[in-house]
Amino acid sequence: DAGVIQSPRHEVTEMGQEVTLRCKPISGHDYLFWYRQTMMRGLELLIYFNNNVPIDDSGMPEDRFSAKMPNASFSTLKIQPSEPRDSAVYFCASSLTPYGYTFGSGTRLTVV
C-alpha cells in the first residue's frame, strides 16, 4: 500500500487566492482526518469524516475553510480566500480501527 497520499507537497500562494489541498486515504480505511500543524499551536484537528460523512468540524477555524469527501478514496481541504496566518503544514490521516492512524507526508502551505 502506498500509504496516505497528499498533494501538493509544497504550495506557495498569494494572499486572497484559493488553495486546494488533496488527500487519498489508504484503501479500506473508513475514517479520514485533516490536521494543521504550526510551531505556535502544534497539531490541531480541523475536521474528520467517517464513511465520507463529516463527523466533527469544530476545529475548522472559520468559514474560509471547507472540506469535502466526495468518495472513499478522495478528500479536499479548501481555503478561500487564503491569508498569511493560514501558513502551516496540513496533514491528512486515515484509519480503520480506533487504535492507529496513518498520516500522510503533509502539505507545506505558505501564503505571502
Next chain:
Amino acid sequence: DAKTTQPTSMDCAEGRAANLPCNHSTISGNEYVYWYRQIHSQGPQYIIHGLKNNETNEMASLIITEDRKSSTLILPHATLRDTAVYYCIVRVAAGNNRKLIWGLGTSLAVNP
C-alpha cells in the same frame, strides 16, 4: 486541552534504552494511552497503545503503572533514527469519537 504531561526534551545515547515518561493523572477507566512520534518534516507515526497491561511490539514497549496515572514508553536500543518528537495521548477507543488531543510532546535527541 491535552490531558497528558510530558517533559519538553530528553537526551539519550545511541544504543542505550530511551525511557520517555508521561503523566495522565486524570485518565478515565475506559481511556487508552497512545504513543505517536514525529520525525522532522514527516507526519506523525503510530507506535503503540495500551489500556492496563504492559504492551510490546517491534518498535517499543509501553509500561503503564497499576493506578494508570502514568506510563513510560521504552525504546530498548535507541538509534539516531529515533530522534523525534514523541506524543503521549489518552482517549476513549470506542464509539464514533476519534478525536486525538495532541500536546507538545517530548523532543528526544539520540546522540552518537
